Amino acid sequence: MWMRMRVGIYVQVPFCQTRCTYCNFHxxxxxSSRFAPYVEAICKEIRNHRELYTANRVTLPATFTDxxxxxxxxxxGTPSLLDAEHLQRVIDAIRENFATDLMEVTLEADPxxxxxxxxxxxxxxxxxxxxxxxxxxxDRELAAAGRMHRRxxxxxxxxxxxxxxxxxxxxxxxxxxPHQTMESWRHSLDELATxxxxxxxxxxxEVDEGSRLGAEVLRGGTRYSAAELPSDDEMAxxxxxxxxxxxxxxxxxxEISNWGKPGLESxxxxxxxxxxxxxxxxxxxxxxxxxxxxxxxxxxAAYVDVVQRGGLPVEQHEVLTIAxxxxxxxxxxxRQLDGIDLGRIEREYGVTLAGRFEPLASAxxxxxxxSVVRLAPTKLSVSNEVFxxxxx
Ligand code: SF4
Numbered sequence: 001m002w003m004r005m006r007v008g009i010y011v012q013v014p015f016c017q018t019r020c021t022y023c024n025f026h027x028x029x030x031x032s033s034r035f036a037p038y039v040e041a042i043c044k045e046i047r048n049h050r051e052l053y054t055a056n057r058v059t060l061p062a063t064f065t066d067x068x069x070x071x072x073x074x075x076x077g078t079p080s081l082l083d084a085e086h087l088q089r090v091i092d093a094i095r096e097n098f099a100t101d102l103m104e105v106t107l108e109a110d111p112x113x114x115x116x117x118x119x120x121x122x123x124x125x126x127x128x129x130x131x132x133x134x135x136x137x138x139d140r141e142l143a144a145a146g147r148m149h150r151r152x153x154x155x156x157x158x159x160x161x162x163x164x165x166x167x168x169x170x171x172x173x174x175x176x177x178p179h180q181t182m183e184s185w186r187h188s189l190d191e192l193a194t195x196x197x198x199x200x201x202x203x204x205x206e207v208d209e210g211s212r213l214g215a216e217v218l219r220g221g222t223r224y225s226a227a228e229l230p231s232d233d234e235m236a237x238x239x240x241x242x243x244x245x246x247x248x249x250x251x252x253x254x255e256i257s258n259w260g261k262p263g264l265e266s267x268x269x270x271x272x273x274x275x276x277x278x279x280x281x282x283x284x285x286x287x288x289x290x291x292x293x294x295x296x297x298x299x300x301a302a303y304v305d306v307v308q309r310g311g312l313p314v315e316q317h318e319v320l321t322i323a324x325x326x327x328x329x330x331x332x333x334x335r336q337l338d339g340i341d342l343g344r345i346e347r348e349y350g351v352t353l354a355g356r357f358e359p360l361a362s363a364x365x366x367x368x369x370x371s372v373v374r375l376a377p378t379k380l381s382v383s384n385e386v387f388x389x390x391x392x
Contacts, residue, residue, distance in 0.1 A: 005067040008271045009098070011042060011090055012282035013079035014300050017110075021146040021224040022177075024208040026284045026298040027077045038282075038300060039086040041307040043093040045281050056314040058287075058294050064277070069098045071268035072105045075131075080109035084121030091125050104267040106131050106170075112149040114157035119164035129168040129266075130161055131201075137191040138184045141177040144225040146212075151191070158195050168264060171197045175238035176205030178213075178225035185238045189245045199260040200251060202242045204235050204381075236381040243380065256335050256375075256383050273332045275325075283313075291325075293318050322349065327391055334366070334387070339374025360389055 014027040015035065045052065053060060072094060074087065087107065094100065106129040107122060122130075136142055137151045161169060171192055175185065192200065207214045207229065216226040230238070243253060251259035255273055258266065271278050280287045283303035286295045294317040297303050306313050320328075326349050333340030342353050357373050360366045365386045367376050379386055 004099075005063045005277065006070045007064070007067045007098075008071040008073065008268045008276070008278035009069050009094055010268075010278055010280040010285055010287075011072065011074045011079070012280065012285040012296075013038075013074060013076040013082060014283050014298075015076065015081055016078045017081065017113075017148050018146060019212070021144070021213040022174075022205060022207065022211050024210040024214070025077070028300070030300070032081075034300070035082050035086060037304050037308070039082065039089055041304040042090055042282050045307050045313060046090075046093040046097050049097070049279065049281070052312060052314070056294065056312050056317060058289070058292055058314065058317060060289055061291065064289070066099065067277070069094060069100045070103045071271065072102060073108075073268040074106065074127075075108045077108075078110050078113065078133075079107060080113040080118070084118050084125065087122065087127065088125040091127070102126055102128075104129055104168075106266070106268060108133065109157075110147075110149055111153040111157040114153075114160050116160055116164070119160050119166065123165045128166070129170065130166055131170040131199075132157070132172065132197070134171045134192070135174045136177055136180070136184075137188040138179070141179050141184065144178045144228070145174075146224070154195070158197075168199070169197045170199035170201060170266070171195075172201045172203065173242070174203050174205050175242065176230050176235040178228040180230050180234075180238070182234070182237065182241070185241060186245075189242060193245075193249050198264045199258070199266060200246055201258050202239065202246075203257055204239060205229075239381040254337050256337075256380055273336050275328060275332060291320055293320065325349075326351065330390060331387055334373075334375055334390070335383070337374065339372045341372050343371035356390070360386065363389075365389065 015030055016027050018029060072091065074090065079087070091105065105127045107127045108131045110133050132154070134154050135145065135147060137154070139150045142150055158169065173188060173192065207217055209215060209218055213224045213226055216223045217229070246259045247253060250261065252262050252265065253259050254265045258269065260266065275288070277290050278288055280296065282296065283300040284296055284298040286293065294314050296313040297306065297315040303313050329345055330340065346352060357366055357368065361368055364376055365379050366373050375383060375386060
Protein backbone atom coordinates (compact mmCIF):
# COMPACT_ATOMS: atom_id res chain seq x y z
CA MET A 1 0.00 0.00 0.00
CA TRP A 2 1.31 3.47 -0.86
CA MET A 3 2.04 5.53 2.26
CA ARG A 4 2.15 9.31 2.47
CA MET A 5 5.41 10.63 3.90
CA ARG A 6 5.25 11.37 7.66
CA VAL A 7 7.02 14.55 8.78
CA GLY A 8 7.77 16.09 12.19
CA ILE A 9 7.77 19.77 13.06
CA TYR A 10 10.11 21.27 15.65
CA VAL A 11 9.40 24.73 17.09
CA GLN A 12 12.21 26.46 18.98
CA VAL A 13 11.42 28.86 21.85
CA PRO A 14 14.81 30.14 23.07
CA PHE A 15 13.67 31.91 26.25
CA CYS A 16 14.36 30.97 29.87
CA GLN A 17 13.69 32.48 33.30
CA THR A 18 17.30 32.20 34.33
CA ARG A 19 20.53 30.66 33.07
CA CYS A 20 21.47 27.22 34.41
CA THR A 21 25.17 27.02 35.27
CA TYR A 22 25.88 24.18 32.81
CA CYS A 23 23.86 25.63 29.90
CA ASN A 24 25.58 26.29 26.58
CA PHE A 25 22.41 26.53 24.48
CA HIS A 26 21.49 29.57 22.40
CA UNK A 27 18.86 30.73 24.88
CA UNK A 28 18.39 33.90 26.83
CA UNK A 29 16.47 35.59 29.62
CA UNK A 30 14.27 38.28 28.03
CA UNK A 31 11.26 40.41 28.93
CA SER A 32 7.92 38.65 28.36
CA SER A 33 7.02 41.54 26.03
CA ARG A 34 9.28 39.79 23.49
CA PHE A 35 7.15 36.63 23.44
CA ALA A 36 4.21 37.86 21.29
CA PRO A 37 6.36 39.22 18.39
CA TYR A 38 8.41 36.03 18.45
CA VAL A 39 5.28 33.87 18.19
CA GLU A 40 4.00 36.06 15.34
CA ALA A 41 7.29 35.53 13.49
CA ILE A 42 7.07 31.74 13.91
CA CYS A 43 3.49 31.73 12.58
CA LYS A 44 4.60 33.83 9.62
CA GLU A 45 7.54 31.52 8.93
CA ILE A 46 5.17 28.53 9.01
CA ARG A 47 2.71 30.23 6.65
CA ASN A 48 5.43 31.23 4.18
CA HIS A 49 7.76 28.25 4.54
CA ARG A 50 7.58 27.09 0.93
CA GLU A 51 8.45 30.52 -0.53
CA LEU A 52 11.21 30.96 2.08
CA TYR A 53 12.76 27.58 1.23
CA THR A 54 12.67 28.34 -2.49
CA ALA A 55 14.35 31.70 -1.89
CA ASN A 56 17.04 29.94 0.19
CA ARG A 57 17.57 27.30 -2.55
CA VAL A 58 16.30 24.55 -0.24
CA THR A 59 14.70 21.83 -2.37
CA LEU A 60 11.94 19.81 -0.76
CA PRO A 61 11.61 16.34 -2.33
CA ALA A 62 8.44 15.76 -4.40
CA THR A 63 7.19 13.43 -1.64
CA PHE A 64 6.77 16.48 0.63
CA THR A 65 3.88 17.71 -1.51
CA ASP A 66 1.32 15.55 0.26
CA UNK A 67 3.32 14.78 3.42
CA UNK A 68 1.44 14.46 6.70
CA UNK A 69 2.73 16.07 9.90
CA UNK A 70 2.24 13.52 12.67
CA UNK A 71 4.51 14.91 15.41
CA UNK A 72 5.20 18.38 16.79
CA UNK A 73 7.87 19.15 19.38
CA UNK A 74 7.92 22.60 21.01
CA UNK A 75 11.31 22.84 22.68
CA UNK A 76 13.73 25.40 24.01
CA GLY A 77 14.61 27.09 26.19
CA THR A 78 11.52 26.94 28.31
CA PRO A 79 8.50 27.13 25.96
CA SER A 80 6.10 26.59 28.88
CA LEU A 81 6.89 30.22 29.80
CA LEU A 82 4.78 31.37 26.84
CA ASP A 83 1.09 32.10 27.32
CA ALA A 84 -1.04 29.10 26.43
CA GLU A 85 -2.68 31.29 23.76
CA HIS A 86 0.72 31.70 22.09
CA LEU A 87 1.17 27.93 21.91
CA GLN A 88 -2.36 27.57 20.56
CA ARG A 89 -1.54 30.05 17.78
CA VAL A 90 1.55 28.07 16.76
CA ILE A 91 -0.32 24.75 16.69
CA ASP A 92 -3.21 26.36 14.78
CA ALA A 93 -0.73 27.72 12.21
CA ILE A 94 0.68 24.20 11.74
CA ARG A 95 -2.81 22.75 11.30
CA GLU A 96 -3.74 25.48 8.78
CA ASN A 97 -0.62 25.11 6.64
CA PHE A 98 0.08 21.37 6.62
CA ALA A 99 -1.89 18.16 6.28
CA THR A 100 -1.86 16.88 9.86
CA ASP A 101 -2.52 13.74 11.83
CA LEU A 102 -1.08 14.93 15.13
CA MET A 103 -0.33 11.75 17.03
CA GLU A 104 2.25 13.33 19.35
CA VAL A 105 2.49 17.02 20.30
CA THR A 106 5.17 17.58 22.93
CA LEU A 107 5.79 20.68 25.02
CA GLU A 108 9.02 21.03 26.98
CA ALA A 109 8.18 22.44 30.38
CA ASP A 110 9.92 23.35 33.59
CA PRO A 111 8.00 22.17 36.67
CA UNK A 112 7.69 25.61 38.28
CA UNK A 113 5.86 27.00 35.23
CA UNK A 114 2.92 24.55 35.46
CA UNK A 115 -0.44 26.01 36.58
CA UNK A 116 -3.93 24.55 36.40
CA UNK A 117 -5.24 27.12 33.92
CA UNK A 118 -2.21 26.71 31.65
CA UNK A 119 -2.28 22.90 31.76
CA UNK A 120 -5.96 22.81 30.78
CA UNK A 121 -5.29 25.22 27.90
CA UNK A 122 -2.31 23.12 26.71
CA UNK A 123 -4.55 20.06 26.47
CA UNK A 124 -7.25 22.08 24.64
CA UNK A 125 -4.59 23.29 22.17
CA UNK A 126 -3.77 19.66 21.32
CA UNK A 127 -0.60 19.17 23.40
CA UNK A 128 -0.67 15.53 24.51
CA UNK A 129 2.86 15.06 25.86
CA UNK A 130 4.95 17.11 28.30
CA UNK A 131 8.70 16.71 28.57
CA UNK A 132 9.80 17.88 32.02
CA UNK A 133 13.26 19.18 32.80
CA UNK A 134 13.32 17.48 36.24
CA UNK A 135 17.12 16.88 36.15
CA UNK A 136 17.30 15.75 39.81
CA UNK A 137 15.13 15.28 42.90
CA UNK A 138 17.88 16.66 45.15
CA ASP A 139 17.34 20.32 46.05
CA ARG A 140 21.06 20.69 46.75
CA GLU A 141 21.92 19.54 43.21
CA LEU A 142 19.17 21.67 41.65
CA ALA A 143 20.30 24.79 43.52
CA ALA A 144 23.96 24.26 42.59
CA ALA A 145 22.99 23.87 38.92
CA GLY A 146 21.06 27.16 39.00
CA ARG A 147 17.71 25.51 38.28
CA MET A 148 14.57 27.50 39.13
CA HIS A 149 12.55 24.56 40.45
CA ARG A 150 12.89 22.31 43.46
CA ARG A 151 11.78 18.74 44.16
CA UNK A 152 8.43 19.93 45.57
CA UNK A 153 7.60 21.69 42.28
CA UNK A 154 7.73 18.36 40.43
CA UNK A 155 5.36 16.77 42.96
CA UNK A 156 3.03 19.78 42.59
CA UNK A 157 3.12 19.89 38.79
CA UNK A 158 2.57 16.23 37.88
CA UNK A 159 -0.91 15.92 39.50
CA UNK A 160 -1.95 19.20 37.84
CA UNK A 161 -1.00 17.77 34.44
CA UNK A 162 -2.65 14.42 35.14
CA UNK A 163 -5.89 16.17 36.28
CA UNK A 164 -5.83 18.22 33.06
CA UNK A 165 -5.75 14.95 31.08
CA UNK A 166 -2.06 14.78 30.12
CA UNK A 167 -1.53 11.05 29.66
CA UNK A 168 2.06 11.14 28.43
CA UNK A 169 4.78 12.73 30.58
CA UNK A 170 8.53 12.43 30.10
CA UNK A 171 11.18 13.26 32.72
CA UNK A 172 14.73 14.39 31.93
CA UNK A 173 17.39 13.50 34.49
CA UNK A 174 21.04 14.60 34.39
CA UNK A 175 23.76 12.26 35.59
CA UNK A 176 26.86 14.11 36.74
CA UNK A 177 25.50 17.25 38.44
CA PRO A 178 27.70 18.83 41.13
CA HIS A 179 27.18 17.16 44.55
CA GLN A 180 25.62 14.06 42.95
CA THR A 181 26.53 10.80 44.67
CA MET A 182 25.55 7.20 44.04
CA GLU A 183 23.10 7.52 46.92
CA SER A 184 21.48 10.76 45.73
CA TRP A 185 21.26 9.40 42.17
CA ARG A 186 19.55 6.24 43.39
CA HIS A 187 17.21 8.46 45.39
CA SER A 188 16.30 10.48 42.25
CA LEU A 189 15.55 7.25 40.37
CA ASP A 190 13.34 6.03 43.24
CA GLU A 191 11.41 9.32 43.26
CA LEU A 192 11.01 9.17 39.48
CA ALA A 193 9.50 5.68 39.84
CA THR A 194 7.04 7.02 42.42
CA UNK A 195 5.69 9.54 39.89
CA UNK A 196 5.71 6.94 37.08
CA UNK A 197 6.31 9.06 33.95
CA UNK A 198 5.66 7.29 30.65
CA UNK A 199 9.09 8.19 29.31
CA UNK A 200 12.55 8.98 30.71
CA UNK A 201 15.65 10.64 29.24
CA UNK A 202 18.97 10.39 31.10
CA UNK A 203 21.73 12.71 29.91
CA UNK A 204 25.35 12.63 31.06
CA UNK A 205 26.39 16.16 32.00
CA GLU A 206 28.75 17.59 29.41
CA VAL A 207 30.73 20.41 30.95
CA ASP A 208 31.12 22.74 28.01
CA GLU A 209 33.59 25.60 28.27
CA GLY A 210 30.90 27.89 26.87
CA SER A 211 28.89 27.50 30.08
CA ARG A 212 29.54 29.31 33.37
CA LEU A 213 30.29 25.98 35.04
CA GLY A 214 32.67 24.96 32.27
CA ALA A 215 34.56 28.26 32.44
CA GLU A 216 34.91 27.82 36.19
CA VAL A 217 36.23 24.27 35.80
CA LEU A 218 38.77 25.51 33.24
CA ARG A 219 40.13 28.15 35.62
CA GLY A 220 40.18 25.65 38.50
CA GLY A 221 37.72 27.68 40.58
CA THR A 222 35.00 26.62 43.00
CA ARG A 223 32.04 28.77 41.96
CA TYR A 224 28.90 26.89 40.85
CA SER A 225 30.17 23.93 42.91
CA ALA A 226 32.68 23.27 40.13
CA ALA A 227 34.91 21.32 42.52
CA GLU A 228 31.99 19.02 43.40
CA LEU A 229 31.53 17.43 39.99
CA PRO A 230 31.46 13.61 39.96
CA SER A 231 34.26 11.86 38.07
CA ASP A 232 33.75 10.26 34.64
CA ASP A 233 33.83 6.83 36.28
CA GLU A 234 31.10 7.86 38.72
CA MET A 235 28.99 9.21 35.85
CA ALA A 236 29.35 5.91 34.01
CA UNK A 237 28.19 4.13 37.19
CA UNK A 238 25.18 6.45 37.47
CA UNK A 239 24.28 5.60 33.87
CA UNK A 240 24.69 1.85 34.43
CA UNK A 241 22.48 2.10 37.50
CA UNK A 242 19.82 3.95 35.50
CA UNK A 243 19.89 1.24 32.81
CA UNK A 244 19.31 -1.54 35.35
CA UNK A 245 16.76 0.43 37.38
CA UNK A 246 14.65 1.54 34.43
CA UNK A 247 14.66 -1.91 32.84
CA UNK A 248 13.41 -3.37 36.13
CA UNK A 249 10.73 -0.65 36.27
CA UNK A 250 9.36 -1.76 32.90
CA UNK A 251 10.84 0.86 30.56
CA UNK A 252 12.04 -0.04 27.08
CA UNK A 253 15.57 1.25 26.48
CA UNK A 254 15.42 2.25 22.81
CA GLU A 255 18.10 4.93 22.41
CA ILE A 256 21.30 5.52 24.39
CA SER A 257 19.67 8.28 26.48
CA ASN A 258 15.99 7.33 26.20
CA TRP A 259 13.55 4.87 27.76
CA GLY A 260 9.79 4.61 27.19
CA LYS A 261 6.97 2.45 28.43
CA PRO A 262 6.35 0.01 25.54
CA GLY A 263 4.61 1.86 22.70
CA LEU A 264 5.39 5.28 24.22
CA GLU A 265 8.84 5.82 22.75
CA SER A 266 9.08 9.40 21.42
CA UNK A 267 7.64 9.34 17.91
CA UNK A 268 9.17 12.74 17.14
CA UNK A 269 12.67 12.13 18.47
CA UNK A 270 12.84 8.77 16.70
CA UNK A 271 12.68 10.75 13.45
CA UNK A 272 16.04 12.35 14.28
CA UNK A 273 17.76 9.00 14.86
CA UNK A 274 16.06 7.30 11.92
CA UNK A 275 16.89 10.19 9.57
CA UNK A 276 13.25 10.85 8.81
CA UNK A 277 12.27 14.35 7.70
CA UNK A 278 11.41 17.23 10.02
CA UNK A 279 10.96 20.95 9.57
CA UNK A 280 12.14 23.41 12.21
CA UNK A 281 10.69 26.85 12.84
CA UNK A 282 11.99 29.62 15.09
CA UNK A 283 15.43 31.02 15.91
CA UNK A 284 18.16 28.40 15.56
CA UNK A 285 15.73 25.65 14.49
CA UNK A 286 17.17 22.88 12.31
CA UNK A 287 15.43 21.05 9.45
CA UNK A 288 16.12 17.90 7.47
CA UNK A 289 14.44 16.89 4.20
CA UNK A 290 16.14 13.51 3.76
CA UNK A 291 18.86 14.93 1.52
CA UNK A 292 19.42 18.50 2.79
CA UNK A 293 19.92 20.07 6.22
CA UNK A 294 19.38 23.73 7.01
CA UNK A 295 19.18 25.94 10.09
CA UNK A 296 17.80 29.35 11.01
CA UNK A 297 19.73 32.25 12.52
CA UNK A 298 20.22 31.78 16.28
CA UNK A 299 19.63 35.29 17.57
CA UNK A 300 15.89 35.64 18.37
CA ALA A 301 15.82 39.41 17.83
CA ALA A 302 17.52 39.08 14.44
CA TYR A 303 15.19 36.20 13.54
CA VAL A 304 12.05 38.22 14.37
CA ASP A 305 13.38 41.21 12.49
CA VAL A 306 14.23 39.30 9.31
CA VAL A 307 10.95 37.33 9.25
CA GLN A 308 8.81 40.42 9.87
CA ARG A 309 10.58 42.24 7.02
CA GLY A 310 9.89 39.30 4.70
CA GLY A 311 13.58 38.28 4.66
CA LEU A 312 15.22 34.84 4.84
CA PRO A 313 15.84 33.36 8.30
CA VAL A 314 17.91 30.41 7.01
CA GLU A 315 21.58 30.88 7.94
CA GLN A 316 23.16 27.49 7.09
CA HIS A 317 22.25 25.10 4.31
CA GLU A 318 23.96 21.85 3.33
CA VAL A 319 23.18 19.35 0.58
CA LEU A 320 24.47 16.09 2.06
CA THR A 321 27.03 14.08 0.13
CA ILE A 322 26.62 10.29 0.03
CA ALA A 323 29.63 9.98 2.38
CA UNK A 324 28.10 12.43 4.89
CA UNK A 325 24.73 10.65 4.78
CA UNK A 326 26.46 7.32 5.38
CA UNK A 327 28.33 8.69 8.42
CA UNK A 328 25.00 9.89 9.81
CA UNK A 329 23.45 6.45 9.26
CA UNK A 330 26.23 4.83 11.30
CA UNK A 331 26.34 7.39 14.09
CA UNK A 332 22.57 7.74 14.51
CA UNK A 333 21.91 4.04 13.90
CA UNK A 334 24.28 2.94 16.66
CA ARG A 335 22.58 5.30 19.12
CA GLN A 336 19.47 3.13 18.80
CA LEU A 337 19.47 -0.06 20.82
CA ASP A 338 17.98 -1.93 17.84
CA GLY A 339 21.22 -1.18 16.01
CA ILE A 340 21.92 -0.85 12.29
CA ASP A 341 20.80 -3.25 9.60
CA LEU A 342 23.95 -3.40 7.48
CA GLY A 343 22.00 -5.19 4.74
CA ARG A 344 19.75 -2.15 4.28
CA ILE A 345 22.69 0.26 4.35
CA GLU A 346 24.61 -1.81 1.81
CA ARG A 347 21.58 -1.99 -0.51
CA GLU A 348 20.83 1.75 -0.24
CA TYR A 349 24.40 3.05 -0.44
CA GLY A 350 26.07 0.35 -2.53
CA VAL A 351 28.90 -0.12 0.00
CA THR A 352 30.23 -3.05 2.01
CA LEU A 353 30.56 -2.25 5.68
CA ALA A 354 31.19 -5.56 7.45
CA GLY A 355 34.97 -5.02 7.43
CA ARG A 356 34.60 -1.63 9.08
CA PHE A 357 32.88 -3.18 12.11
CA GLU A 358 35.18 -6.21 12.49
CA PRO A 359 37.83 -4.48 14.66
CA LEU A 360 35.06 -3.03 16.87
CA ALA A 361 33.46 -6.46 17.25
CA SER A 362 36.85 -8.02 18.08
CA ALA A 363 37.38 -5.35 20.74
CA UNK A 364 33.96 -6.14 22.23
CA UNK A 365 32.59 -2.67 21.45
CA UNK A 366 29.77 -3.86 19.16
CA UNK A 367 27.81 -7.07 18.73
CA UNK A 368 26.62 -8.58 15.48
CA UNK A 369 23.50 -10.71 14.95
CA UNK A 370 23.00 -11.65 11.30
CA SER A 371 23.12 -8.40 9.35
CA VAL A 372 22.38 -6.23 12.42
CA VAL A 373 25.15 -4.56 14.38
CA ARG A 374 24.58 -2.79 17.69
CA LEU A 375 26.58 -1.32 20.57
CA ALA A 376 27.58 -3.94 23.13
CA PRO A 377 25.31 -3.47 26.20
CA THR A 378 28.34 -2.89 28.45
CA LYS A 379 29.65 -0.12 26.15
CA LEU A 380 26.59 2.16 26.12
CA SER A 381 28.11 4.44 28.76
CA VAL A 382 31.24 4.94 26.63
CA SER A 383 29.43 5.24 23.29
CA ASN A 384 31.39 8.38 22.34
CA GLU A 385 34.62 6.37 22.39
CA VAL A 386 33.04 3.77 20.11
CA PHE A 387 31.89 6.50 17.69
CA UNK A 388 35.41 7.92 17.57
CA UNK A 389 36.78 4.44 16.77
CA UNK A 390 34.20 3.96 14.04
CA UNK A 391 34.12 7.38 12.42
CA UNK A 392 37.46 8.82 13.44
S1 SF4 B 1 16.29 25.66 31.24
FE1 SF4 B 1 17.50 24.53 29.69
S2 SF4 B 1 17.82 26.01 28.00
FE2 SF4 B 1 17.17 27.18 29.83
S3 SF4 B 1 19.08 27.84 30.81
FE3 SF4 B 1 18.48 25.90 31.80
S4 SF4 B 1 19.53 24.30 30.59
FE4 SF4 B 1 19.61 26.20 29.38
